[in-house]
Amino acid sequence: MNKYLLGFGAVALVLGGTWFAVKNNGEAEVAQINDVVDNSSSVKEFTITTSNFKFSESMMTVKKGDTVKITVKNMDGFHDFVIDEFGVATKKLQAGQEETLTFIADKAGSFEFYCSVGSHRKMGMKGTLTVLE
């Protein structure tokens, strides 16, 4: 191998390295744009009061991917708040107690929330959480 070929090889290596660096830079920019789109979900907060024998809200609507925070305040009697499909429930609350549940609405649909104490659910202590696609 003579000096001329060695020089040519070195130039090719430098050019190749530059092309690789530019290409990777482009991919990093695309990844950043995707992050911005994925951050469109938000936190939705609700406060529900419970009493004999109803919830103050019968409908709540969020979007899939939202973080849902529900504060349950028991004014009167002995109640809890349960959503089976998301595996969340408060403890059974005495009058004057409250508890906040936090979960991610990771599936779309209509889900019943209810009070599991005694026959309260049958007596109308229930409502619907709607998760929009």
Ligand SMILES: [Cu+2]
């Ligand atoms: Cu109840």
